Amino acid sequence: MPRRVPTAYDGRSSTSSARARTGPRPRRGFGAAAVGAVVAAAVLSGAATAPAAAAPPAPHGPGHGDPALQRALADLVAAPGGPPGAIAVLTRDGVRQVYRAGTAEVGTRRPPRPDDHMRIASVAKAFSGAVALSLVDRQALRLDDTIGGRLPHLPEAWHAVTLRQLLQHTSGLPDFSKSKAFQDIVRADPRHHFDSRRLLDFVADQPLGFPPGSRYAYSNSDNIAVALMAEQATGRSYESLLRQLVYRPLDLTETSLPQGYRLPRPFLHGYFTAPGEAPEDVSEAVSASGAWASGGIVSTPADLSRFIGGYAGPELLSPMTRRAQQDFLPGGASEPAGPGANAAGLGLFRYTTRCGTVLGHTGNTPGYTQFAAATRDGRRTVTVSVTTQATTNPALLARLRATEERFVCALLDDRGPGPWGHTP
Numbered sequence: 001m002p003r004r005v006p007t008a009y010d011g012r013s014s015t016s017s018a019r020a021r022t023g024p025r026p027r028r029g030f031g032a033a034a035v036g037a038v039v040a041a042a043v044l045s046g047a048a049t050a051p052a053a054a055a056p057p058a059p060h061g062p063g064h065g066d067p068a069l070q071r072a073l074a075d076l077v078a079a080p081g082g083p084p085g086a087i088a089v090l091t092r093d094g095v096r097q098v099y100r101a102g103t104a105e106v107g108t109r110r111p112p113r114p115d116d117h118m119r120i121a122s123v124a125k126a127f128s129g130a131v132a133l134s135l136v137d138r139q140a141l142r143l144d145d146t147i148g149g150r151l152p153h154l155p156e157a158w159h160a161v162t163l164r165q166l167l168q169h170t171s172g173l174p175d176f177s178k179s180k181a182f183q184d185i186v187r188a189d190p191r192h193h194f195d196s197r198r199l200l201d202f203v204a205d206q207p208l209g210f211p212p213g214s215r216y217a218y219s220n221s222d223n224i225a226v227a228l229m230a231e232q233a234t235g236r237s238y239e240s241l242l243r244q245l246v247y248r249p250l251d252l253t254e255t256s257l258p259q260g261y262r263l264p265r266p267f268l269h270g271y272f273t274a275p276g277e278a279p280e281d282v283s284e285a286v287s288a289s290g291a292w293a294s295g296g297i298v299s300t301p302a303d304l305s306r307f308i309g310g311y312a313g314p315e316l317l318s319p320m321t322r323r324a325q326q327d328f329l330p331g332g333a334s335e336p337a338g339p340g341a342n343a344a345g346l347g348l349f350r351y352t353t354r355c356g357t358v359l360g361h362t363g364n365t366p367g368y369t370q371f372a373a374a375t376r377d378g379r380r381t382v383t384v385s386v387t388t389q390a391t392t393n394p395a396l397l398a399r400l401r402a403t404e405e406r407f408v409c410a411l412l413d414d415r416g417p418g419p420w421g422h423t424p
Contacts, residue, residue, distance in 0.1 A: 065097050069410055072403050076386065077102040080275035081393045083369075083386035085268060087112035088407050089301045091309065091381045098301075102387075105269045106279055114302040117254065117267040118385055119288075121363025122335055123304065123370050124257075124297035127246055128223045129167055129347015130311050131230050131238070133325055134245040136163075137318045140233045143167075143346075150229045155204050161212045163229055166222040167346035168329060172208035173221040179203055182290070190285055191261045196292035197231075199224050216332040216344060220294040226347075227293035238293055250310040255299040259289045263298060270367015273388040282366040295365060304372050305381045312348060312359040313378015326350075326359070326376075334362040336391050338371055339405035355409035358382065364391045371404045375412070382411045 073086050085102040100112045135141040141163060148159025158173060165171040176182055179202035185192050200221055209217060227238040234241060239257050247255055256264075261284045271279035288296040299307070310316045317325060325346045332344025338360065340353035351358050351373060360373025369390040374381040384404050390397045 065099060066410060069406060070099050070101070072406050073099050074101040076396075076399055076403050079396055079399055081273045081277075081388070081396050083273065083388040083390070084271050084279050085112045085387040086385065087114070087116075087268070087301050088382070088384045089114060089305050090407065090411050091305050092411070093379050096305075104266070104387075106271065106281065112268055112301075112385075112387075113266070114305075115254065115266065115300050117264045117298050117300055118370075118387075119263075119270065119365050119368045120295075120297050120299045120304060120370050120372075121365040121368055122295050123299075123361045123363040123372050124291070124293065124295045125223045125363075126308070126311055126347050126361040126372075127242060127257075127297055128226045128230075128238075128293045129325070130246045130307075130316060131241050132163060132167060132226050133317050133321050133346065135230055135233055135241075136324075137321050141229065143324060145229065145233075147225060147229075150232045151225065154200060154225070155206075157207045161208070161225075163226065164324070164346065165212050166226050166229075168216070168344050169218045169222055169332060170213050170216055170329070171219065171222050171225075172210045172212055172214075172217065173200075173219050173225065174203040174206040174209060175219040175221050176200055176202040176224065177220045177290075177294075186286070186290065191287045192290070193259065193287055194289040194292075196224075196259070196289050196296075197228065199290065199292065200228075216329055218333070218335050220291075223294040223347075224292060246307070246316075249316060250306050252299070252303045252307055255297060255303045255307070257288075257292070257297050259287070259296075261285070261287045268368075268385070268387050270365075270387050270389075272366065272392075274393070279388070285366055291365070295363060301383055301385055304370075304383050304385075308360050308372040308374045308383065309378040309381040312374035312376065315378055336362055336364055336369065336397060337401065338362045338373070339401050339408055351408070353405045353408050355405070356412040358408055358411070364389050369397075369400065373408065380411050382407050 073088055076082055077086050084106050085104050087100040090097045098114055104110045104112045104116055132141060136143060143164040145163045146159060147154050147161045161171045176199045182202045203221060230241055231238055242257055263283055269281055270283045272282050273279045325348055328343035328345045328350045330343045333342035334349045338349060338351045340351045343350040348359055349361055358373035358375060363370040366389055367387060369386050371384040384407055390400045
C-alpha cells in the first residue's frame with residue numbers, strides 16, 4: 001500500500017559544498033502530495049528501511065547531567081512511532097550539557113552528536129528575523145516599510161502589508177505551500193529545484209486572507225517576502241546577508257542555506273515513523289529550494305544553541321530593536337506549538353511554561369522536529385531535536401511538548417540539572 005507522509009514544507013535543505021554527499025535515497029517511489037494546515041505531503045511506497053539499533057542513551061560526558069531528563073528523552077524515542085534519535089542541548093554561561101537517545105542512523109549504533117547536521121525547519125524563520133532586524137538597526141529597513149514600497153512587483157492587493165506584520169504573521173499573505181500548483185510539482189518530483197525568489201508567484205492571484213494586522217495566521221509566505229525585502233534594501237543576496245549579519249557575528253561555522261536535497265556529513269538521519277512500522281529514511285527526500293528563507297537552513301545542535309542565545313539575547317540587536325522584536329501577541333503559536341502558552345513576536349516566540357519563560361522558535365519538516373529557546377539575557381539556551389516529524393502523530397507531539405517543558409524547567413532551575421561540566 002502506498003503510504004502518505006505529511007511533510008511540513010518549511011525546513012528542507014541540503015548543501016552544495018565539497019562536504020556534501022548523496023545520502024541514502026528513500027527506497028520508496030514518490031507519488032502524491034496532499035494539503036494540510038501548513039504542509040505539503042508526499043506519498044512514499046516500496047520497501048522500508050530496517051529498524052534502528054538504538055545506541056545506549058547517555059549524557060555528554062560521564063557523570064554529568066540529570067538521569068530524569070535522560071529517561072524523558074529515552075522514553076520519547078521508545079514511544080510508539082517515536083523518533084529513531086533525539087538530542088537535547090542545555091547551555092548555561094558557556095557550559096554545556098548534552099543528552100541523547102537512540103541513534104543518528106538506523107542500522108548503526110552511532111549516537112546523535114552536537115556537530116551533526118540537520119534540517120532546522122521553521123527555526124529558519126528566526127534567521128530571517130535576525131537578518132531583517134539587523135537591517136533595521138542599520139537603518140536599511142524600517143518595520144513600517146511596506147510590500148508596495150519595497151516590492152511593488154508583488155500583487156497590489158498586498159501592498160499595504162508591513163515588514164512588522166510579515167515578521168509577526170499578521171500579514172494575511174496566502175501561504176504558497178498550500179497552493180495546488182506548488183504541491184503538484186512536489187507530487188511529481190519531490191526534489192524539484194524551485195526558483196526560491198519566485199515562490200510567491202504560486203499565490204500571486206490570491207487576495208489577502210484578512211486586513212493586515214487584524215489577526216494572526218502563520219504563513220510560510222511571510223518569510224519569503226521578508227527575505228526579498230532584505231535583498232531589495234541592500235542589493236545583496238539573502239544568503240550573503242545571512243553570512244554577514246548572522247553566521248559571522250555568532251560564529252556559526254556549520255550553518256548554511258543550500259538549494260538542493262543533499263545534507264553535509266555527518267548528519268542526523270531523519271525518518272518517517274508510525275506506530276508498528278519500520279522507520280523510513282526521508283533525510284534527503286525533498287529539495288530545500290521550495291522552503292528557502294521560510295525553512296531551508298541546515299545547522300547543528302551546537303550552532304543552533306549559539307544562534308538562539310544570540311538572537312533571543314542582547315548580542316545581535318540593539319535595545320530598541322529588541323523591544324520591537326519582543327512585543328508579543330498572545331495566542332500566536334509557532335508551528336508546531338512550543339511548550340506552554342505561546343505568543344508571537346517578530347521572528348521570535350514566547351513560551352510561558354510552568355517553570356518560567358523562554359524565547360525561541362520551533363519547526364517541523366520531513367524527518368525532523370526542532371525546538372530552540374533561550375532566556376532573555378541569552379545566557380541560558382535549550383535545544384531539543386528529534387529525527388521524525390512529530391506533527392504527524394498527535395500523541396507523540398504531546399509527549400514531545402511535555403519533554404521540551406521538562407528541559408526548559410531544568411534550564412531555569414538555579415539548582416541546575418545535576419553537575420554542569422562540559423564546556424563547548
